[in-house]
Amino acid sequence: DSGVTQTPKHLITATGQRVTLRCSPRSGDLSVYWYQQSLDQGLQFLIQYYNGEERAKGNILERFSAQQFPDLHSELNLSSLELGDSALYFCASSKRPQGQETQYFGPGTRLLVL
Amino acid sequence: ELKVEQNPLFLSMQEGKNYTIYCNYSTTSDRLYWYRQDPGKSLESLFVLLSNGAVKQEGRLMASLDTKARLSTLHITAAVHDLSATYFCAVDEVGGADGLTFGKGTHLIIQP
Numbered sequence: 427d428s429g430v431t432q433t434p435k436h437l438i439t440a441t442g443q444r445v446t447l448r449c450s451p452r453s454g455d456l457s458v459y460w461y462q463q464s465l466d467q468g469l470q471f472l473i474q475y476y477n478g479e480e481r482a483k484g485n486i487l488e489r490f491s492a493q494q495f496p497d498l499h500s501e502l503n504l505s506s507l508e509l510g511d512s513a514l515y516f517c518a519s520s521k522r523p524q525g526q527e528t529q530y531f532g533p534g535t536r537l538l539v540l
Numbered sequence: 541e542l543k544v545e546q547n548p549l550f551l552s553m554q555e556g557k558n559y560t561i562y563c564n565y566s567t568t569s570d571r572l573y574w575y576r577q578d579p580g581k582s583l584e585s586l587f588v589l590l591s592n593g594a595v596k597q598e599g600r601l602m603a604s605l606d607t608k609a610r611l612s613t614l615h616i617t618a619a620v621h622d623l624s625a626t627y628f629c630a631v632d633e634v635g636g637a638d639g640l641t642f643g644k645g646t647h648l649i650i651q652p
Contacts, residue, residue, distance in 0.1 A: 428582065428584075459639055459640075461639070461640075468642060468643075468644050468645070469628065469630075469640075469642040469645075470642075471639025471640060471641065472639070473639075474639055482639055484639045516582065516583065518583075525571055525632040526571055526588075526590055526632070527588065528573070528585040528588050529573075529585070529640065530585065531575075531582045531583040531584075531585075532582060533581075533582045534582055
């Protein structure tokens, strides 16, 4: 158990819908990362927040957005969902924003868009 | 654009044998990470390599980093069935976004 929690574990929804994935980082970690894992694209970095502020963006679609709240939990919002958005979404956390340390991954949310 | 390539992508080996997984990356970096993923599970951190020549060992696994060659290796010694998993290397690009760029993963099956 990495100490990173994610809810829900599974999510099934329809195309065009909007969903919110939630992540709580490890105690003491200020940095939260979101990743998408799919068979087509592999593991891709989406976005990073540090202490409430957006720090870095990766291959995140405009239909996706995220935020980090004062209690440091983070939410990833996916809207206008398409079949291709079906994937495993991981949240990871670390203490510092600049890398050079382990990112601890949560258990993931498996999203299926029908 | 940073590219991370692993090989092989699939490896089937017998218990007791030794093997090496290779990870090449395309840009200057001295920050290389190895993760393990079991089917349907999350990623578990194995090693963090932060300098040229860094070598780390845990049990039957040993990882090394050559930043000049832009190459990391994960060596498995006397493999056992419990090491069957998918192994990912990832690179943290200096001066770039702080998210990790992952290789495609090496799916390792160790047969008794």
